[in-house]
Amino acid sequence: MRNGGQLLVQSLVALGARKGFGVPGESFLAVLDALHDTRGRFDFINCRNEGGAGFMAAAWGKLTGEPGLCFVTRGPGVTNASIGIHTAMQDSAPMIVFVGQIGTDMRGREAFQEIDYRAVFGTMAKWAVEIDDAGRLPEILSRAWITALTGRPGPVVVALPEDMLTSLTDAAPLTDPARIHEPAPTPQAVGEAMDLLAAAKRPLLLFGGVNWTGPGRADLQRFAEASDIPAVAAFRYQDRFDNFSAAYAGEAGVGMPPHVKALIREADVILAVNVRFGEMTTDGYTLLDVPVPKQALIHVHGSDREIGKIYQPRLGIHAGPNGFAAALRPVQGPWADWRARARAGYEASLHAPTQPSPVDMMAVTTHLREVLPEDVILTNGAGNFSVWPNKFFPFGPKARLLAPQSGAMGYGLPAAIAAKVAHPDRTVVCFAGDGDFQMNCQELATAAQARAQPVVLILNNGIYGTIRAHQERQYPGRVSGTDMVNPDFAALARAYGFHGERVGATADFPAAFARAMASPTGAVLDLNISPEALTPRQTLSQMRAAGLAARAGA
Ligand SMILES: Cc1ncc(C[n+]2csc(CCOP(=O)(O)OP(=O)(O)O)c2C)c(N)n1
């Protein structure tokens, strides 16, 4: 006989779980107790806020393709973790959040910390479920694991009532994960897609999503290169294609470069593989007409909930990305110039003028391109600073980007910690804004305790820059609620056991970064960024002047 907590942990180990992130609660003591016996095989990384833990689990899912595991307590815990659930959903990242729940005998009374998890997470997560009977735990856990991973991957919330966790059962734990093949396209479907492409004047490939394999990515790249079809990444999925390939043409994301907008607008056939059509990828749903785009859309996705969600495709194919990519054969057409123009647009977009700032991020990014190893993992949350890792850093085939499609501030540091937990030997660099960093800076303690310490670059401009930019455009000259008085970030980092330094000028960056990379305890570099340098190509004053001019003209 085992209790529910033991059954859960033994089953998770059998499924392949290696790490879980969370904050303890008295509601799931039986789970914590069972984790006492799995240390070294399956470790609980205890965090300082469930918001950080939720982001770590979401990032783990995006990085590894395994469900990111998060363990939190009922009302106060899981509401903190909800930002990670929302982010995993928008990112299509596999994740399971285990919530220690009130006892079944108290349900519905608004008991201490009670939360109606189905009402709260029913629309935020891919699935929300409670396990009332320890005997059914293996069944429901197996379904949660498979639900998180298949179709369009996403987060599952599993509530664990306290009395279920302590009750005894003779149910057998799971012994292995299910082996599940992604849906494969029929030869006819692939043939129709290739016929549509062959007849195209300006074909475009759009790719995205989590569940790519190495061979799947290589197949897609070979197809694009051999066919002279330019490839564009959906928002924040540019690391799923070798950016040095002649076929790679840029990212359809926030602040979309003009050449990418033009490519999507001018394409007559778009092959969208594993893409969720979000607002950022479509420039606010303007680049493709809703519901029937002018471009002939071939939408390939493994989930029946994505094809036709917004756009009626000319051809929809229910297939996973890797099987589909493997089935593609090169298509010949007169597209060399179109492809070359797309590539030239991307290469030109990688350069920005000298920045009006003591630390010039164009110079910093250029330096990082030279010194970072090819398997580097970059992370970021939300803010104008994210333009540097997202738009000015080309990702080779081994580099990774962990950045939230949800635009959640505070994701970068927890994601970097999760990446360092997953890959202790790889270089992990977190880009953070001063606002973004302070959303989860307490997780520096988690990193120090877990010995998973990344290098953090804080682009410190003293403002919530993104919102200030919107303000100057819409309410020029009326600054409200967007300036920040910040702590001494280098001292804060040292208090948490990190190497910490203020970098005052561009010329000081290379040596400071070398010290950061050499530090065995991770590092935080506080970069002196002028608020003037708010975007790579437009200053804050220019934004205000444009806002005032627009107002005068209105
Ligand atoms: C959790 C969360 N809260 C608020 C926002 C709205 N928001 C987007 S960017 C931003 C400012 C980011 O400031 P900072 O990190 O300093 O970066 P900067 O824009 O100055 O480079 C805010 C408040 C958000 N995206 N996420």
Ligand SMILES: [Mg+2]
């Ligand atoms: Mg800022």
